[in-house]
Amino acid sequence: MVRRLYVHNFRCLENFELPVLGQSSVLLIGNNGSGKTTVGLALEILQKIARGTNRVDDLVKPKDLSRGRIDVPVRFEIEVELEAKIYEYVIAFEFPEGFKELRVLEEKLAVDRKPVYTRNGAQVHLAKAGREQEKEAKFRIDWHMVALPIVQEQSPMDPLFIFKHWLSRMLILRPIPSLIVGDSKQETLEPNLQVTDFGAWFSGLLAYAPAAYAKIDEYLKQVMPDLRDIRNPVIGKDSRSLVVQFSNDHGSLNVPFEDLSDGEKCFMICALVLASNVHYGPLLCFWDEPDNYLALPEVGHFVVALRKAFQSGGQFIATSHNPEAIRRFSDENTLVLHRKSHLEPTIIRPLNELQVSGDLVGALVRGDVEP
Amino acid sequence: MINRYKPHLLVLPEDDANRQLANGFLLHPSLSTQVQVLEVAGGWTKVLDCFRSDHVSAMATYPNRTMVLLIDFDGRQVRLEQAKTVIPDNLKDRVFVLGVWTEPEALRAILGSYEKIGRAMAEDCREETAATWGHELLRHNASEMERLRRQVRPILFQ
Numbered sequence: 001m002v003r004r005l006y007v008h009n010f011r012c013l014e015n016f017e018l019p020v021l022g023q024s025s026v027l028l029i030g031n032n033g034s035g036k037t038t039v040g041l042a043l044e045i046l047q048k049i050a051r052g053t054n055r056v057d058d059l060v061k062p063k064d065l066s067r068g069r070i071d072v073p074v075r076f077e078i079e080v081e082l083e084a085k086i087y088e089y090v091i092a093f094e095f096p097e098g099f100k101e102l103r104v105l106e107e108k109l110a111v112d113r114k115p116v117y118t119r120n121g122a123q124v125h126l127a128k129a130g131r132e133q134e135k136e137a138k139f140r141i142d143w144h145m146v147a148l149p150i151v152q153e154q155s156p157m158d159p160l161f162i163f164k165h166w167l168s169r170m171l172i173l174r175p176i177p178s179l180i181v182g183d184s185k186q187e188t189l190e191p192n193l194q195v196t197d198f199g200a201w202f203s204g205l206l207a208y209a210p211a212a213y214a215k216i217d218e219y220l221k222q223v224m225p226d227l228r229d230i231r232n233p234v235i236g237k238d239s240r241s242l243v244v245q246f247s248n249d250h251g252s253l254n255v256p257f258e259d260l261s262d263g264e265k266c267f268m269i270c271a272l273v274l275a276s277n278v279h280y281g282p283l284l285c286f287w288d289e290p291d292n293y294l295a296l297p298e299v300g301h302f303v304v305a306l307r308k309a310f311q312s313g314g315q316f317i318a319t320s321h322n323p324e325a326i327r328r329f330s331d332e333n334t335l336v337l338h339r340k341s342h343l344e345p346t347i348i349r350p351l352n353e354l355q356v357s358g359d360l361v362g363a364l365v366r367g368d369v370e371p
Numbered sequence: 372m373i374n375r376y377k378p379h380l381l382v383l384p385e386d387d388a389n390r391q392l393a394n395g396f397l398l399h400p401s402l403s404t405q406v407q408v409l410e411v412a413g414g415w416t417k418v419l420d421c422f423r424s425d426h427v428s429a430m431a432t433y434p435n436r437t438m439v440l441l442i443d444f445d446g447r448q449v450r451l452e453q454a455k456t457v458i459p460d461n462l463k464d465r466v467f468v469l470g471v472w473t474e475p476e477a478l479r480a481i482l483g484s485y486e487k488i489g490r491a492m493a494e495d496c497r498e499e500t501a502a503t504w505g506h507e508l509l510r511h512n513a514s515e516m517e518r519l520r521r522q523v524r525p526i527l528f529q
Contacts, residue, residue: 222404225374297373300407308398311400312400327411330391330395330486360387
């Protein structure tokens with residue numbers, strides 16, 4: 001579970017801290033341009049690092065500096081509790097005058113406050129793993145490369161392995177259903193932002209944990225009672241394509257995944273999120289506007305299903321403008337983001353610290369909710 | 372989406388605080404998906420107005436529908452009877468009037484967040500206990516809760 005996310009000098013986030021400690025699910029609300037999606041982008045940078053992107057220019061560009069402020073480092077800090085240990089990862093980038101790309105200024109991974117490695121500029125300092133015979137190690141790497149993907153982990157018990165896996169398996173979702181076709185040539189547990197690799201995620205999840213199908217089936221039959229099953233037949237050399245079978249008293253129908261409606265594809269994504277959190281979680285799921293593409297009567301149930309699932313482990317962060325989605329969160333787990341203008345940074349405050357009278361959605365429509 | 376042709380429950384909350392109590396109820400891990408919390412009415416009299424104008428005829432159309440009107444009692448013993456006057460006789464066994472004796476803010480000050488209280492209320496319903504419903508700000512609901520337990524519990528926890 002994320003205890004702390006701190007971002008500085010990245011787009012509209014300046015000295016920004018996301019207050020999610022102890023919350024299994026959180027909703028981010030705010031006007032367009034207030035910074036909700038940017039929180040997801042900050043998480044995406046950390047996820048990309050863990051998934052192996054180590055070239056700084058592939059992560060952060062000069063245009064990402066808040067209002068072009070090149071004399072201030074861009075900083076990302078995340079503190080996570082995993083298996084009763086506190087992991088803290090810090091990375092800061094600088095943009096020296098005359099350079100074309102940003103470079104690493106500082107980097108650190110610590111577990112329970114003890115460093116696994118620290119880095120200043122090019123110099124990386126690996127701490128002893130605990131065994132007496134091991135020595136501390138120092139080495140230099142290119143300033144334009146992030147160390148986390150490079151530092152070798154010793155075993156699946158290694159804190160470095162545990163943290164990298166958790167970070168790389170974060171689900172950061174902004175699906176575009178029309179681009180999701182259900183075909184796959186490989187397997188993954190790390191779907192992309194737009195979930196265009198849904199087929200590979202489905203295949204990867206079931207290869208990793210075949211029992212996950214029960215969870216997928218349980219959820220989908222609640223929202224699509226005529227669902228019979230999902231098949232993933234081989235259609236060519238090393239390639240599969242999802243087919244969804246529906247049936248009722250009058251017969252049955254096979255529908256290629258790509259022909260499902262946008263909303264139905266979102267149900268499928270939700271089912272995989274729920275099953276993934278059970279079978280390879282606990283996960284952090286950041287879903288930018290999960291209510292998109294859903295019919296009005298579905299929105300509340302969809303949000304509640306996700307909130308319920310993450311109560312028993314992991315963390316769910318959603319953004320939304322949808323009244324029904326907003327109503328399924330409460331003041332204690334709703335965070336309001338606000339910017340006075342494009343020249344000022346994002347402010348964030350829990351809704352329960354604001355004075356909102358009457359119906360929250362009504363107050364939002366009137367523009368009366370302002371930190 | 373709830374299936375209107377199977378037993379289901381609609382909750383009509385008076386205000387935002389009651390909505391958040393209902394949210395907590397929805398988050399109970401064992402709760403059925405056949406429960407839907409409706410838009411806030413904006414006051415206990417508006418709950419009754421809304422029930423009369425929007426729900427009486429719909430309840431006749433959908434015989435598997437039950438409703439909870441979630442109102443504040445504002446410390447008035449007569450509130451339950453006042454509320455029941457708008458419920459037609461043919462719907463009386465499918466409509467329940469529940470709420471905090473004063474207002475939910477008082478309950479929150481004692482028992483914690485609305486969602487936590489709502490979850491505890493659901494747990495009481497499931498386990499047939501009264502750890503939360505027995506609180507002095509909630510125990511006036513005992514007769515409605517007994518009816519609810521008999522008729523609605525199978526919908527809530529299938």
